[in-house]
Amino acid sequence: MSAVIEVWDLSVHFRTTLGVVRAVEGLSFAIGEGETMAIVGESGSGKSTVAHALLRLVPDPPGKIVAGHVRFEDQNLLDLSDAAIRHVRGRRIAMIFQDAMAALNPVFTVERQIGEVLRLHLGLAPDRIAAEVVELLRLVGVPAPEARARQYPHNLSGGMRQRVMIAMALACRPKLLIADEPTTALDVTVQAQVLDLIQSLKARFGMAVLLITHDLGVVAETAHRVIVMYAGRKVEEGAVTDIFADPRHPYTRGLLEAAKREETEGAFLREIPGTVPSPFEMPKGCSFAPRCPDAFDRCRMEMPELRDVAPGRPVACFAAQGASR
Amino acid sequence: MTPVAETVLEARDLVKHFPVKEGLFAPARVVHALDGINLTLARGETLAIVGESGCGKSTLAKCLMRLEEPTGGRIVVLGEDVTHAGKRALRGLRRHLQIVFQDPYASLNPRWSIGAIVADPIRLHESLDRRARRDKVIELLRTVGLGPEFVERHPHELSGGQRQRVAIARALAAGPSIIICDEPVSALDVSIQAQVINLLKRLQRDLGIAYVFISHDLALVQHISDRIAVMYLGEIIEIADTRALRQRRLHPYTQALFSAAPVADPKLAGSKNRIILAGEVPSPLDPPAGCRFHTRCPYAEARCRAEAPPLRAAEDRLVRCHFAGESGFPPARVRPAREIES
Numbered sequence A: 001m002s003a004v005i006e007v008w009d010l011s012v013h014f015r016t017t018l019g020v021v022r023a024v025e026g027l028s029f030a031i032g033e034g035e036t037m038a039i040v041g042e043s044g045s046g047k048s049t050v051a052h053a054l055l056r057l058v059p060d061p062p063g064k065i066v067a068g069h070v071r072f073e074d075q076n077l078l079d080l081s082d083a084a085i086r087h088v089r090g091r092r093i094a095m096i097f098q099d100a101m102a103a104l105n106p107v108f109t110v111e112r113q114i115g116e117v118l119r120l121h122l123g124l125a126p127d128r129i130a131a132e133v134v135e136l137l138r139l140v141g142v143p144a145p146e147a148r149a150r151q152y153p154h155n156l157s158g159g160m161r162q163r164v165m166i167a168m169a170l171a172c173r174p175k176l177l178i179a180d181e182p183t184t185a186l187d188v189t190v191q192a193q194v195l196d197l198i199q200s201l202k203a204r205f206g207m208a209v210l211l212i213t214h215d216l217g218v219v220a221e222t223a224h225r226v227i228v229m230y231a232g233r234k235v236e237e238g239a240v241t242d243i244f245a246d247p248r249h250p251y252t253r254g255l256l257e258a259a260k261r262e263e264t265e266g267a268f269l270r271e272i273p274g275t276v277p278s279p280f281e282m283p284k285g286c287s288f289a290p291r292c293p294d295a296f297d298r299c300r301m302e303m304p305e306l307r308d309v310a311p312g313r314p315v316a317c318f319a320a321q322g323a324s325r
Numbered sequence B: 001m002t003p004v005a006e007t008v009l010e011a012r013d014l015v016k017h018f019p020v021k022e023g024l025f026a027p028a029r030v031v032h033a034l035d036g037i038n039l040t041l042a043r044g045e046t047l048a049i050v051g052e053s054g055c056g057k058s059t060l061a062k063c064l065m066r067l068e069e070p071t072g073g074r075i076v077v078l079g080e081d082v083t084h085a086g087k088r089a090l091r092g093l094r095r096h097l098q099i100v101f102q103d104p105y106a107s108l109n110p111r112w113s114i115g116a117i118v119a120d121p122i123r124l125h126e127s128l129d130r131r132a133r134r135d136k137v138i139e140l141l142r143t144v145g146l147g148p149e150f151v152e153r154h155p156h157e158l159s160g161g162q163r164q165r166v167a168i169a170r171a172l173a174a175g176p177s178i179i180i181c182d183e184p185v186s187a188l189d190v191s192i193q194a195q196v197i198n199l200l201k202r203l204q205r206d207l208g209i210a211y212v213f214i215s216h217d218l219a220l221v222q223h224i225s226d227r228i229a230v231m232y233l234g235e236i237i238e239i240a241d242t243r244a245l246r247q248r249r250l251h252p253y254t255q256a257l258f259s260a261a262p263v264a265d266p267k268l269a270g271s272k273n274r275i276i277l278a279g280e281v282p283s284p285l286d287p288p289a290g291c292r293f294h295t296r297c298p299y300a301e302a303r304c305r306a307e308a309p310p311l312r313a314a315e316d317r318l319v320r321c322h323f324a325g326e327s328g329f330p331p332a333r334v335r336p337a338r339e340i341e342s
Helices: A047-054 A082-088 A110-122 A126-139 A145-149 A158-170 A188-205 A216-222 A240-245 A250-259 A297-301 B057-064 B087-096 B114-125 B130-143 B148-152 B160-173 B190-207 B218-224 B242-247 B252-260 B302-306
Strands: A003-016 A019-032 A036-040 A063-072 A093-096 A176-180 A208-213 A225-230 A233-239 B007-020 B029-042 B046-050 B072-077 B097-100 B178-182 B210-215 B227-232 B235-241 B312-314 B317-319
Touching (some): A003 A047, A003 A208, A019 A225, A047 A208, A093 A158, A110 A126, A158 A188, A176 A188, A208 A216, A225 A250, A250 B190, B007 B210, B029 B210, B046 B057, B046 B218, B057 B178, B087 B114, B160 B178, B190 B218, B210 B218
Parallel strands (some): A036 A225, A176 A208, B046 B210, B046 B227, B097 B178, B178 B210
Antiparallel strands (some): A003 A063, A225 A233, B227 B235, B235 B317
């Protein structure tokens, strides 16, 4: 499987009055054609910053992509001029967000917003735009697309707005769709509709998807591979089935245990003690060591590097074993 | 739950309507936030209220607390009708009935120290001298897993999980029998959620507090509650023991809701028989006639469009559906979810 996008050693820092926040440190990964890669992590893990960095949407200042190489269609996205990266954004790599209302312009109709994408990126003639917009809306399951096209974002429900944003993202048939918490703001029955839609469109157009989420349920149901991030670093990566069946990093284990709820009726939930360290007071060794049940002296002194404990299973933990525990 | 358990909280035919005026000459319309809610809560029990946005679950929390005035019906706390209790009586009521909100960033006064926040209800309900009050604050903070050093701190210095612990300590300060938890962990990270949930369970075990636990997280609700009430458009549509509901869901909406919740197990992801509902929750301004769920129900028939089903006993629970509990329902050959209607 050839990679659609390859990321090497990406580091993004934010300069603040309290010091430098290393939001993403030395992150590498690749997404294959038609593959769904999930990045899962809690708040402050850096997962959204990764999504923004790939499209060079990190606000500078205070943010800065300090290192890395992002290979997409034979070019390094981090080297491109502003004009060239604009050409990639929306056309070759599209992005959808948690908050569709913020992504849509409230004073333009749905037709005008989607039409703008078609005109700008595809150079579609004005007389063909209306028909194409209706076609896109129909594709994402918007009912009565002709009427909806003339409406404004505030006329639409949350699920409909999300569909309109997906229609916009798909307008140019991108190679890669970055979905940053696409269903977090939605109710569970609507979330099911939207995840279902993303899955079917992905299959239809052969897109690769980078899914940023905190929800392990969403990961289990939609992704092929998953990267677990903690405090700006990848701590584990692998096929979704492998990670869920046999997590090797203590943090991944803790997350999965904490998410197992129905099965622990009556009993107490497994908790991960403590909280994510402040970005200004990162521990010296492994950033998970203060919360880790398995930590020993070396973990508190030295940062563990990622190493393959099995083919395609990098884990950043001194204690992680090659064989299943 | 033994049937003799004492009822600490009861709602009878609770109704809350919000009038909305959309324009100067437009006729006033009514949001049907709650329509005839009946429920009871036993001492030391956890009753979960689940449903999607707009189902009325948060309005229910506010009405039970008398933070919203119900339009109709009764609220009984510890045997006392508090539906029309005045200011003084309300203060007494809040000794027994406390609330923890979703957003620990909005529910704590940013100018107050943690000590002052937790001491406030003590000042209101008990006459203790400064020293005794301070000791009690430290004791309460210890109960929720925070050290005495937190007394001097301010909310902005705390993480979300720590703030929610403070909110719980404040709720405990009055020594309540009932705490209404309105999405208490939704704003927290998964690893922190488990900490707060375990704290709530420990407090229930040690202090016998009953919870009304309002949440949209179905997995969590199944973990923490003894009974679950499912709401849709201002009505309870199914209420059952958690164990019974885990085994079988009788109402088509409950079935769809539980099947839609993503499960953190890729082995089940493919095999799960997911029911994807068409469309979205209709506006509570104009709830559909007949059964309120008929516009999205894959099994709706003519009767459902014409006649509103009552909440009736079916098997081991109450359910608001004409057909639920009948043999052969839902039909074996599921009709495909209809195309989404606007």
